[in-house]
Structures are given as C-alpha cells and as structure tokens.
Amino acid sequence: MNRKPCPPRWPDKLLTWLIAPHLHEEVLGDLHERFHRRAERLGGIKARRRYWREVLAYVRLSFIKRKPSAYSKPTNTDMISNYFKIAFRNLVKNPAYSFINIFGLATAMAVAMLIGLWMYDELSFDKQPKHYDRIAQLWQFVKFDAEKSSYAVLPIPLANELRSKYPDFESVSLAVSREAVLDATGNQKFTKIGKYVEPGFTKMMSLTMRTGTDAGLNDVNSILLSESTAAAFFGSANPVNQLVKLNNKRNLRVSGVYEDFPSNSTFSDVSFLAPWKLFVAIDAGAKDSQNKWDNNDYQIFAQLKPGADFEEVSAKIKDIRMKMDNPPGYKPEFFLHPMRKWHLYSDFKDGVNTGGLIVFVWLFGIIGSFVLLLACINFMNLSTARSEKRAREVGIRKAVGSVRSQLVVQFFSESLVLSLLALVVSLLFVGLTLPFFNQMADKQMTLLWSNPGFWLSALGFSLLTGLIAGSYPALYLSSFQPVKVLKGAFRVGRFAAVPRKVLVGFQFTVSVTLIIGTIIVFRQIQHAKDRPVGYNRSGLIEIRMNTPDLYGHYESLRSDLLGTGAVAEMAESDASITVQNGGMTNVSWRGQAADLRPLMMSNRITHDYGKTVGWQVVAGRDFSRKFSTDSAAVILNETAVKLMGFKNPIGEIITWGGAKYTVTGMVRDMVRESPFEPVKPSFFVLNYEAANTIHAKLAPQLPAREALAKVEQVFRTYSPASPFDYKFVDDGYARKFGHEERIGKLAGVFSGLAILISCLGLFGLASFMAEQRTKEIGIRKVLGASVFTVWRLLSKEFVVLVIIAFCLAAPLAYYVLSDWLQNYEYRTELSWWIFAASGIGALVVTLLTVSFQSIKAALVNPVKSLRSE
Known part of the structure; x- marks a missing residue:
C-alpha cells in the first residue's frame, strides 16, 4: 500500500512555536524524532488526524491549568518545598500504603533503637572508672587433666609479690565478696552483699564519695556504705559516724557513703565496702591463708602504670608460683584479664580466650539491622508495585523539563518524609515499651532525651533509613521514558516483578531463620531444665548462717524445726546446693596414675543431708548415726567413681589431706553448677564445724506460707536480732537459666516483629496485585472460575517464594545453630x-x-470490575 509522506516542515515549526520555549532540549529532540518517524510511516487523512490528536493531547497535558508564572525558574528553596509538599500529598492520598510503610518502619526503628540501647549498655559495661583501660583482675590457668581451666580466685601472697617485685603495677588490692547481715541500731536489718577490700580499691574504681571519706578502709572498725544502703538505714540523716553492727558480732563506724555502682558494672550488687583487715580478723580461713600459696579463694585487682601492656606484664608474672620451691602439680599460670573484657570476653577454653557475651551483642546487632532492612524492603516493594500509577506523573514531569536527578530527589524526599514520621512514632513506641524491655532484659536503660548526641544519632539514623528505603524506588521510577508513558505504551513487563520477588524471598529467609533460631534457643533451655539433677528441689529452702547465734545448735535446732510439723527434714553443709564449693587436688586412691591430679569438689555435710536434699544412693549406703566409723567415711558421686576407675567403689580407701576415708556409698551426679555443663567429680564427708548453710525440707502437707511462718518463729528464738532470710532452691536453680532465658525471650520478640513487618509488606503487595488484576479476575469469573481458583491464582506466587526462602533459610540456620550449640557440653539436637x-x-x-x-x-462482582470495558 502506497503512503503519502507527511509534509515535514510546517508541523515542525508549529510544534516548536507551541511548546519549545517550555521544554527541555532532550524532550524536544525526542518529540521531533518521534514526529518524523511517525510522519514517514503514516499516510492518509485519518492517520494524520489521529497523530495530531496525540500531539494536541500532549500539548494540553503540558499546559492545561497552568499560569504563566508557574513556568518561571524556581529557586532551590521553592524546589525543596515543592518536593516535600508533593510527598505529603502522596502520603495523604494513599492512606493504606502510608500506614503500612510508617507502621512498619516505626516498628523496625523501635526495635533497632531498643537493640541499640541494649548494645550500648553491654559495650559500656565496667567502663565507669577513670582508668578502666589500665585496670585488670588477676586470673590463673591451671591444669588438672588434659585441658587448662581458668579461675578468677588466687592466693593472698600473690598480691604482696606483685607490689614488691613488679614495678609495672601502680596499685594492687585484695578483695573478697561476702553476704552479711547489717544492723543499724534502732533501724531495720538487711542482708547485703559487700566487699572486703584494701584501701587502694576505691581510688582504683574511681568511686565518688557522697559524704565522709574512704579513709575508713584503713581502720579495722570502719565501713563504707553505698548511697542506697545508707538511705535505707538512715533516711535523710547524716550516716557518717553512725554505728552499724555486722553479723550481730561487731560494731562498725560508718566513715563514708559512696555513690552506688551503676547497673552495668560488675560490682552493681555491692552494698558496702569493708576493710580487708577486718575480713582477716573475723575469718579463720583468711587468717590461715596469709602465707599459703595454694589456698586459692580470693580476688586480686590491679592497675598498671601508664604505658604498661597487659600481655607483656602477664608474660612476666605467668610462672611466679612455678619458679618457687615445691611447685604444685596443677601448674598455675597467672595472667591479667583487662577490665574492659570482664563482661563480654570472659570465656576461656584450654588457655585461650574464646569470647563470651560479645557473641550475643553482635548477634542482636545483626538482628536489629535485618529487622530494619525488612521494613526498608517493604517500602521498596510497595513503591515499585505502584510504579504504573506513578509512571504518568514521571512522564509529565519529564515532559515539562524535569531531569532525572530532580526526580531522584523528589522520590528520596518522599522516603525521608516517611522515615521522619516513622521516627516520631518509633520514639513513642520505645517510650511505651522500654519498661517492659528493661524487665525482660534485666536492665535499667533510659532514653537520653536531654542528650544532643542522642537526637543527632536519631536524626542521622532516620535519614540513613530513608535513603536506604528510597534508593531503589528513586532510581527505578525516575528511569521511565516519558514518550512511552504518555502514549500509553508503558508496561512494567514480566521481569519487572523479579526484584520484588527477590526482596520478598529475602524477607522470608530472614524470618524463617529467626523462627528456627528462637525454637532452638528455647529447646536448649528446656533440654537443660529437663536434665535430671540428682536431688529433689521441691519445697527445699536454704538459710545462710550469717550470725554466730546459729552455730553449735544443730541437734536442738533440728529437733525444734521437726517439732513444728512444718519441716520434714533438716541438715547443714558448707555451701548452697546450687553452688559447687572449692575443689581439691590433694586426693589420691588405689591405682591412680602418677601424673593424674584431678580437681575434686569437696563437700562437708552433716547427717541427714541426703534425706533432706533427696539425693539418690545407687550403691552402698547413706551416712548414718548407727555407725561411729562414718566420721572417716566418704561418699562419691558417679563421675568421681568413673574417674577413679572403680568397678565397685564400696570399701575402697580415699586419701585426702593426709587422712584416709573409706568409701561407704555412691550417689547419682547432682547438678550444682551450670546445667549446661558436665558434673564435676565430687565427694562428701561429715564435718559439723565447717557448716555455714542450713537446708530444710518443708512439709508438703502445709501451705508454704504457713510452713515458713512456723520456721521463722523457731529461728527467732535462736537469733532474734537477725532477719529471717531464706531462699527456695528452686529459685536459685532457675537463676542459672536467667541469661539463656533472657536471650530466648528477646530473640522471640524480635523474631515475631520481623514476621509482623514481613507480613505487612506481604499484605500490601497482595492488595496491589489484586487491584492490578481486577479486570483479569472479573473475566475469569465470567468464564466460570471459582473463588478457590482465584485464591489459588493470587496465592501461588507467594507460596513459591516462601518455599524458596525456606530452602535457603534451613541450611543457613543449621550451620549457625550447630556452631552455637557447640558452646554447651550438655545440648539439645537439631531435629x-x-x-x-x-x-x-x-x-x-x-x-x-x-x-x-x-x-x-475473588468475591467482587465481575460486573463492577468490568463496567469500564
């Protein structure tokens, strides 16, 4: 078919005269090129009329409802103002889209803020002292078997050795923590945890004295109280020079009050400081250990001189003990553990620092970043899903002179407005949820409202979030070609949804990984809780013998307690059943290898201990008053029997400290330390003199409150001046899971929020998909498609994405969690x-x-969806 060419000259002039002064050169060139191409291809009056209708429509779109002043060159201020006005109009125009984005971003920002506060609290642990970077605690590696073990307890003489022979130390202080009953005359009595320290400790830890001085640590009859303890005793009165009775034995003068240690300090539970000389005076063990290098029961803190290096000094002091006469078989190696690492880097394995809680700090940092990224992905997906609706806007803007960089700024301004609104909402969320978060995380964090750094960080954080969220939509939407858009030829294409699918798949990969991780954490905790502990915790209470009034009355106290009917049995020992007391290496037996010097846990108990705690005798018998020879008898646990290699331990002879003991029984292993670690070899001997803890089994037929009231009456008759402080063994054992449970709860909450944010984005995408396919759904229903068919059509794509996400998340979670579980000797399986x-x-x-x-x-009437056709 022959076509007449369209005259090329006068339409060019007309088009140029009409719109050229107001169009960008690139747009004008594009129009000219298109005009010539169409003019050569079209022929006939009808084709030319159709073409001119398109040209005039384009002109009308470019000029309609515009005043001449609108085309004057705008200032930068006008342009920025215009960007934000349009951004707000788009938010108001699309409330559902705005809600999903703002709520999702605000929730993610709140999670990131809470995690950030938690990380800041953890990373600032023990950094309050002025010279914390020069402070360290003395530790030692010891070798009882194939591996080196690490301990933070040392002998007293080491402190004097460091002071006198090693010039790298600026200050050295001995210390020991003890629970004590404090009684201010005429006031309440409290059981508090305190520290007995040498005078240099307060300066080393940069303590702030609220009143009085710290010189009292040089006086054996003085004491320093924390600010909260002083307020509890004396209220607003001046506590200096007031008397406080310690353990109903000794009156001490309050010489000063110091500011409480912060909550993120190793010493946060220390309520008083007392002189080291006082501890030596009242504790027979400390007095006996003044010159003994193998009594490892005490702490040593040190501050190095400026310029000294921890590793170099550790190398110098490493073999102090081994260079002396009669070096011990456990081969101690002393080293300095810097204060900055006490909280987060206190795990050692075979003499090497393997980290510690720092793993969880970075883990939650990663989780917070991913949760925020999920919300940003929602914004990206929803923005690109609405691309067809924004395409004509982009086309018109380019036609009237906007360049791509201006459009990029426009879309970034929309994301920034949205992120700033989300920031305001997130601060509200954090303010409301922080008390619950503190309770869950066992913290005392607050928002730093008056800190300019906090606001700068929050704004910077919000801007960064807006830039990340708006990056892909800005670059994607600004790339549309105006000619195709305005002539109606623009289509997103079948591959335009691929980036959205990838991002949705990433969201669910993260979510599924978090779900699996949370389940494994709770499984590990439950696995340890279900572990047989070897004794019965039900109704078992413990009372520390903090005052001399409770010593030397075992038989009469037991008789009085049993006589109340509130106690089924009572016994005493040298430690809580949930704490393993000191270990010994001077234990030997028949057939022992010459180079084997294992650490054995010693337990000194009274008769009736086994019946009170309900241990399980698996061979031989329990201690009994019927056998006078039981004063030289010993009971082993299963691990000790296995270590010694006895097939039948009953009747074997054990030598401990030069004394011989006959094995009369074997009991099941009792879990007294970490429930995630193997039980250590232990032995039990009768020793009434060493007892300092009372164990009582409450009668099951009485309510606990009634039984405790009767028990308290008995204790009042023996120690009327002391508070009745008891602890349920169940509570003490539960605290062993505290850290893991907190981690599990936090992980569960963050995982739930991650899933919520992912579902919000999924909900928005599903709604836009349904809207885009309205006519398709209407046609399918007209042709006989059922509701189920339509549901399957719209859901199939997301189901495939979740399946792909699971295939990626499963191996990733398996790898990460397998590595995490290796930290526990007693661990669950990845089923x-x-x-x-x-x-x-x-x-x-x-x-x-x-x-x-x-x-x-699917339920929409197809007549409504097809009426425009």
Missing part, C-alpha cells in the same frame, strides 16, 4: 521436625496474610 514446623508455620502465616486480599478480590 528435622523443628525445621519442618518452622517452614509450615511461615507458609501458614503467608497464606493467612495473602488470603484476606485474595478472597476479597
């Missing part, structure tokens, strides 16, 4: 059903989220 349950759970949540929009779209 296949955990991964399956997590995948099914994610799939169910996805279907529930998508189904609402899918079913809603």
Whole structure:
C-alpha cells in the first residue's frame, strides 16, 4: 500500500512555536524524532488526524491549568518545598500504603533503637572508672587433666609479690565478696552483699564519695556504705559516724557513703565496702591463708602504670608460683584479664580466650539491622508495585523539563518524609515499651532525651533509613521514558516483578531463620531444665548462717524445726546446693596414675543431708548415726567413681589431706553448677564445724506460707536480732537459666516483629496485585472460575517464594545453630521436625496474610470490575 509522506516542515515549526520555549532540549529532540518517524510511516487523512490528536493531547497535558508564572525558574528553596509538599500529598492520598510503610518502619526503628540501647549498655559495661583501660583482675590457668581451666580466685601472697617485685603495677588490692547481715541500731536489718577490700580499691574504681571519706578502709572498725544502703538505714540523716553492727558480732563506724555502682558494672550488687583487715580478723580461713600459696579463694585487682601492656606484664608474672620451691602439680599460670573484657570476653577454653557475651551483642546487632532492612524492603516493594500509577506523573514531569536527578530527589524526599514520621512514632513506641524491655532484659536503660548526641544519632539514623528505603524506588521510577508513558505504551513487563520477588524471598529467609533460631534457643533451655539433677528441689529452702547465734545448735535446732510439723527434714553443709564449693587436688586412691591430679569438689555435710536434699544412693549406703566409723567415711558421686576407675567403689580407701576415708556409698551426679555443663567429680564427708548453710525440707502437707511462718518463729528464738532470710532452691536453680532465658525471650520478640513487618509488606503487595488484576479476575469469573481458583491464582506466587526462602533459610540456620550449640557440653539436637514446623508455620502465616486480599478480590462482582470495558 502506497503512503503519502507527511509534509515535514510546517508541523515542525508549529510544534516548536507551541511548546519549545517550555521544554527541555532532550524532550524536544525526542518529540521531533518521534514526529518524523511517525510522519514517514503514516499516510492518509485519518492517520494524520489521529497523530495530531496525540500531539494536541500532549500539548494540553503540558499546559492545561497552568499560569504563566508557574513556568518561571524556581529557586532551590521553592524546589525543596515543592518536593516535600508533593510527598505529603502522596502520603495523604494513599492512606493504606502510608500506614503500612510508617507502621512498619516505626516498628523496625523501635526495635533497632531498643537493640541499640541494649548494645550500648553491654559495650559500656565496667567502663565507669577513670582508668578502666589500665585496670585488670588477676586470673590463673591451671591444669588438672588434659585441658587448662581458668579461675578468677588466687592466693593472698600473690598480691604482696606483685607490689614488691613488679614495678609495672601502680596499685594492687585484695578483695573478697561476702553476704552479711547489717544492723543499724534502732533501724531495720538487711542482708547485703559487700566487699572486703584494701584501701587502694576505691581510688582504683574511681568511686565518688557522697559524704565522709574512704579513709575508713584503713581502720579495722570502719565501713563504707553505698548511697542506697545508707538511705535505707538512715533516711535523710547524716550516716557518717553512725554505728552499724555486722553479723550481730561487731560494731562498725560508718566513715563514708559512696555513690552506688551503676547497673552495668560488675560490682552493681555491692552494698558496702569493708576493710580487708577486718575480713582477716573475723575469718579463720583468711587468717590461715596469709602465707599459703595454694589456698586459692580470693580476688586480686590491679592497675598498671601508664604505658604498661597487659600481655607483656602477664608474660612476666605467668610462672611466679612455678619458679618457687615445691611447685604444685596443677601448674598455675597467672595472667591479667583487662577490665574492659570482664563482661563480654570472659570465656576461656584450654588457655585461650574464646569470647563470651560479645557473641550475643553482635548477634542482636545483626538482628536489629535485618529487622530494619525488612521494613526498608517493604517500602521498596510497595513503591515499585505502584510504579504504573506513578509512571504518568514521571512522564509529565519529564515532559515539562524535569531531569532525572530532580526526580531522584523528589522520590528520596518522599522516603525521608516517611522515615521522619516513622521516627516520631518509633520514639513513642520505645517510650511505651522500654519498661517492659528493661524487665525482660534485666536492665535499667533510659532514653537520653536531654542528650544532643542522642537526637543527632536519631536524626542521622532516620535519614540513613530513608535513603536506604528510597534508593531503589528513586532510581527505578525516575528511569521511565516519558514518550512511552504518555502514549500509553508503558508496561512494567514480566521481569519487572523479579526484584520484588527477590526482596520478598529475602524477607522470608530472614524470618524463617529467626523462627528456627528462637525454637532452638528455647529447646536448649528446656533440654537443660529437663536434665535430671540428682536431688529433689521441691519445697527445699536454704538459710545462710550469717550470725554466730546459729552455730553449735544443730541437734536442738533440728529437733525444734521437726517439732513444728512444718519441716520434714533438716541438715547443714558448707555451701548452697546450687553452688559447687572449692575443689581439691590433694586426693589420691588405689591405682591412680602418677601424673593424674584431678580437681575434686569437696563437700562437708552433716547427717541427714541426703534425706533432706533427696539425693539418690545407687550403691552402698547413706551416712548414718548407727555407725561411729562414718566420721572417716566418704561418699562419691558417679563421675568421681568413673574417674577413679572403680568397678565397685564400696570399701575402697580415699586419701585426702593426709587422712584416709573409706568409701561407704555412691550417689547419682547432682547438678550444682551450670546445667549446661558436665558434673564435676565430687565427694562428701561429715564435718559439723565447717557448716555455714542450713537446708530444710518443708512439709508438703502445709501451705508454704504457713510452713515458713512456723520456721521463722523457731529461728527467732535462736537469733532474734537477725532477719529471717531464706531462699527456695528452686529459685536459685532457675537463676542459672536467667541469661539463656533472657536471650530466648528477646530473640522471640524480635523474631515475631520481623514476621509482623514481613507480613505487612506481604499484605500490601497482595492488595496491589489484586487491584492490578481486577479486570483479569472479573473475566475469569465470567468464564466460570471459582473463588478457590482465584485464591489459588493470587496465592501461588507467594507460596513459591516462601518455599524458596525456606530452602535457603534451613541450611543457613543449621550451620549457625550447630556452631552455637557447640558452646554447651550438655545440648539439645537439631531435629528435622523443628525445621519442618518452622517452614509450615511461615507458609501458614503467608497464606493467612495473602488470603484476606485474595478472597476479597475473588468475591467482587465481575460486573463492577468490568463496567469500564
């Protein structure tokens, strides 16, 4: 078919005269090129009319409803103002889209802020002293078997050795923590944890004295109180020179009050400081250990001189003990553990620092970053999903002279407005949830409202979030070609949704990984809780013998308690049943290897201990008053029997400290230390003199409150001046899971929020997909498609994405969690059903989220969706 060419000259002139003064050169060139191409291709009056309709429509779109002044060159201020005005109009115009983005971003920002506060608190632990970077605690490596073990307790003579022979030390202080009863005459009595220290300790730790001085640490009859303890005793009165009775034995003069140690300090529970000389005077063990190098029961803190290096000084003091006469078989190696590492880097394995809580700090930092990234992905996905709606806007803006950089700024301004609004909402969320978060994390964190650094960080954080969230939409939307958009030829294409699918897949990969991780953490905790402990904690209480009034009355006290009917049995020992007392290496037996000097846990108990705690005798018998020879008898636990290699331990002879003991029984291993670690070899002997803890089994037939009231009456008759402080063994054992439970709860909450944010984005995407396919759904229903068919059509794509995400998340979670579980000797298994349950759970949540929009779209009357056709 022959076509007449369209005259090329006068249409060019007309078009140029009409719109050229107001168009960008690139746009004008594009119009000219398009005009010539269409003019050569079209022929006939009808084709030319059609073409001119398009040109005039384009002109009308460019000029309609615009005043001449609107085309004057705007200032930078006008342009920025215009960007934010349009951003607010878009937010108001699309309330559902705005809510999903603002709520999602605000929730993610709140999570990131809470995690940031928690990380800051953890990373600032023990950094209050002025010279914390020069302070260290003395530790030692010892070798009882194949591996080196680490301990923070040392002998007293080491402190004097460091002071006198090693010039790198500026200050050295002995210390020991003890629980004590404090009684201010005429006031209440409290049981407090305090520290007996040498005078240099307060200066080393940069303590702030509120009143009085710290010179009292040089006086054996003085004491320093923390500010909160002084307030509890004396209220607003001046406590200096007031008397406080210690353990109902000794009157001490308050010489000063110091500011409480902060909550993120190793010494946060220290309520008083007393002179080291006082501890030596009242404690027979300390007095006996003044010159003994192998009594390792005390702490030593040191401050190095400026310029001294911890590793170099550690190398110098490493073999102090081994260079002396008669070096011990456990081969101690002394070293300095810097203060900055006390909290986060206190795990050692075979003489090497393997980290510690720092793992959880970075883990939660990563989780916070991922949660924030999930919300940013929602913004990206929803913005690009609405690309067809924004395409004509982009086309018109480019046609009237906007360049791509201006459009990029426009879309970034929208994301920044949204992130700033989200910041305001997130601060509200953090303010409301911080008390609950503190309770869950066992912290005392606050928002630093008056700190300019906090506001600068918050604004910078918000701007960074806005830039990340708006980066992809800004670059994507600004790339549209105006000619294609305005002639109606623009389509997003089948591959335009690929980036969205990748981002949604990433969201659910993160979510499924967090779900699996949370389940494993709780499984590990429950696994340890279900571990047989070897004794019965039910109704078992412990009372520390902090005053001399309770010593020397075992038989009469036991008789009085049993006589109340509130106590089923009572006994005493040298330690709490949930704490393992000191270990010994001077234990030998028949057939022992010459180079074997294991650490054996010694336990000095009274008769009736086994019946009170309910231990399980598996061979031989319990201690009994019927056998006078039991004063030289010993009972071993299963681990000790296995270590010694006895097939039948009953009747074997054990030598301890030069004394011989006959094995009369073997009991099941009792879990007294970490429930995640193996039980250590232990032995039990009768020793009434060493007892300092009372154990009582409450009668099960009485309510606990009634039973405790009767027990308190008995204790009042023996020690009327002391508070009745008891502890349930169940509570003490539960505290062993405190750290793991806090980590599990935090991980669970953050995982739930991550899933919520992912579902918000999924909900928005499903709604836009249903809106875009309205006519398709209408046609399918007209042709006979059922609601189920339509639901399957819209849900299938998301189901596939979740399945792909699970396939990526499962091996990733397996690798990370396998490595984490290696930190525990007693650990759960990574069962296949955990991964399956997590995948099914994610799939169910996805279907529930998508189904609402899918079913809603499927139920729409096709007449309404097709009326425009």
